[in-house]
Amino acid sequence: MTDTVNVTGVTKSYGKVPAVIDVTCSLKEGETIALVGHNGAGKTTLIKLMLGLIRPDSGMVRVLGEDPAAGQFAARRRLGYLPENVSFNMALTGRETLSFYARLKRVPLDTVGALLERVGLAGAADRRVGTYSKGMRQRLGLAQALLGRPRVLLLDEPTTGLDPALRHSFYEIVAELRADGATVLLSSHALTELEGKADRVVIVNRGAKIADGTIEELRQIAKLPTRIRVRLAECEAGKVDDWIGRTGAWKRINGHVLEIDAEPSEKISLLRSAASTDAPVVDLDVAPPSLDELYAHFLGAEEAPQ
Amino acid sequence: MMNILIVARKEIQEGLRNRWVLATTLLLAALALTLTFLGSAPTGTVGAGALDVVIVSLSSLTIFLVPLIALLISHDAIVGEMERGTMLLLLSYPIGRWQVIMGKFIGHLAILSFATLFGYGAAAAAMAATGVPIDTASWTAFASMILSSILLGAVFIAIGYLVSALVAERGTAGGIAIGVWLLCVLIYDMALLGVLVVDQGRTIGGGLLSALLLANPTDAYRLLNLGSESVGALSGMGGVADNAALGPAALIAALVAWALAPLAAAAMVFARREL
Numbered sequence A: 001m002t003d004t005v006n007v008t009g010v011t012k013s014y015g016k017v018p019a020v021i022d023v024t025c026s027l028k029e030g031e032t033i034a035l036v037g038h039n040g041a042g043k044t045t046l047i048k049l050m051l052g053l054i055r056p057d058s059g060m061v062r063v064l065g066e067d068p069a070a071g072q073f074a075a076r077r078r079l080g081y082l083p084e085n086v087s088f089n090m091a092l093t094g095r096e097t098l099s100f101y102a103r104l105k106r107v108p109l110d111t112v113g114a115l116l117e118r119v120g121l122a123g124a125a126d127r128r129v130g131t132y133s134k135g136m137r138q139r140l141g142l143a144q145a146l147l148g149r150p151r152v153l154l155l156d157e158p159t160t161g162l163d164p165a166l167r168h169s170f171y172e173i174v175a176e177l178r179a180d181g182a183t184v185l186l187s188s189h190a191l192t193e194l195e196g197k198a199d200r201v202v203i204v205n206r207g208a209k210i211a212d213g214t215i216e217e218l219r220q221i222a223k224l225p226t227r228i229r230v231r232l233a234e235c236e237a238g239k240v241d242d243w244i245g246r247t248g249a250w251k252r253i254n255g256h257v258l259e260i261d262a263e264p265s266e267k268i269s270l271l272r273s274a275a276s277t278d279a280p281v282v283d284l285d286v287a288p289p290s291l292d293e294l295y296a297h298f299l300g301a302e303e304a305p306q
Numbered sequence B: 001m002m003n004i005l006i007v008a009r010k011e012i013q014e015g016l017r018n019r020w021v022l023a024t025t026l027l028l029a030a031l032a033l034t035l036t037f038l039g040s041a042p043t044g045t046v047g048a049g050a051l052d053v054v055i056v057s058l059s060s061l062t063i064f065l066v067p068l069i070a071l072l073i074s075h076d077a078i079v080g081e082m083e084r085g086t087m088l089l090l091l092s093y094p095i096g097r098w099q100v101i102m103g104k105f106i107g108h109l110a111i112l113s114f115a116t117l118f119g120y121g122a123a124a125a126a127m128a129a130t131g132v133p134i135d136t137a138s139w140t141a142f143a144s145m146i147l148s149s150i151l152l153g154a155v156f157i158a159i160g161y162l163v164s165a166l167v168a169e170r171g172t173a174g175g176i177a178i179g180v181w182l183l184c185v186l187i188y189d190m191a192l193l194g195v196l197v198v199d200q201g202r203t204i205g206g207g208l209l210s211a212l213l214l215a216n217p218t219d220a221y222r223l224l225n226l227g228s229e230s231v232g233a234l235s236g237m238g239g240v241a242d243n244a245a246l247g248p249a250a251l252i253a254a255l256v257a258w259a260l261a262p263l264a265a266a267a268m269v270f271a272r273r274e275l
């Protein structure tokens, strides 16, 4: 797979405020990447750098082989962008707005109707954008980003304001684009929503990249404990205490429930002991670390040395 | 070139939709018709052509109104789109920033031209309909008045863009636009007149006066339309025009320069601006 976007050692400050600090990452064809970070982490700035809307103070950005800030537009024709607060001129209709952007991208105008249909705006296409709800504007924003079979899509917090139904169809569209070989970058505050949607996660914190990898890789790096919870059978107290003594550090939640945060290395042996015939256990739950915990771990690891 | 036309087309579409075109055309037509019929009473006694009188009154109207309308449409063009967030999306498309400015310029100028042509054209049509005899020279003067009014509009649209590209907030752009209007339309002339009266022709000769008049686009426009032959006698501007020794070519060149320089400056400032 070839790289579609390359960011090498890029730093960008607004006055004295560092927004992006020495970030290096590359995005590949057919890959869906989650760009995760808290408010002000530098996600939007990074996307603007990839679009060439701002220039890096140092470092290099290449999108589809071009410097996006250099003023050549061949790459931009194959690029889709959805800003975080997308807005349009209120006076024009949805169809007129989309036609305008289609003309700029030299996309045949007869695709506009189908695209409006795809994002569920067919019924409102000939109403003024000023009368649209926030979710409808977001849909129109998505529609313009999809104009002309883009090879790279930069979507800044794309699902804010979308209802669950459209959120679902949004991720379907993303899956289609991925199947079609497009690079899709999704920025978000929370990792949870992107579970199973992104091939790779890039976490930024205060402008610096602090993690980059698949969710599985991140889990392995973080070595977060898995929470195992067991429900005890009705039996005399001594037997339970005896069993706890033999197996190690179970925590008592109440009379019937025990819990342990198992390190990856001891997980299997703990599960074996809880599932053995002599264990006074009637039920067992295993909860792998949630993505939020994973995210919190990386942020925490970054804060700790300071 | 294609991109410029696409943007221009959208500006016109927007202007039609939010009634800018309609409002300015009606305003100019209403004022022009009023002036035409108020002004037609003394025609016979002065002995000038009926249309010449209209040219004088419409030129005076233009000097106040066209810069105001032009600044109103243009001061918001860049900073307003930035504040609303539409500029961010537009610039992510394969379009250069200078193309955005040129497209807007052509679109806004088309709106203003339409309003001027039909607004003032209504006055001329009404005059012709009443059966007053109008000679060819008057028609030519009238046509050149309309063209130069559009040129004056272009000047202030360009100045409005420069203001819009420089400031950080829409409110500031509005304030500066009003300041520019007051300066060009009122303050400059009053100050110039004051200086001329005090000076009594001792240090300010024809050359310096010409330069001073060309330094304000509304004065260049005034001289262009009110300084020539028959109209000049009517407006009392003939004397100033002779003193300043400025031909129509110089005046038109000054107006064109006044449109192009701020436009180029606006494009340059906008190109450097961070989003």
Ligand SMILES: Nc1ncnc2c1ncn2[C@@H]1O[C@H](COP(=O)(O)OP(=O)(O)OP(=O)(O)O)[C@@H](O)[C@H]1O
Pocket: A014, A017, A018, A019, A037, A038, A039, A040, A041, A042, A043, A044, A045, A046, A084, A189, B275
């Ligand atoms: N135009 C600007 N002028 C000055 N500072 C800016 C500008 N844009 C961003 N910043 C600063 O850069 C930093 C990163 O901002 P950025 O918008 O990239 O964050 P973000 O990760 O997108 O946050 P959010 O999740 O809130 O959208 C912040 O500290 C912000 O204050």
Ligand SMILES: [Mg+2]
Pocket: A043, A044, A045, A084, A156
């Ligand atoms: Mg952001």
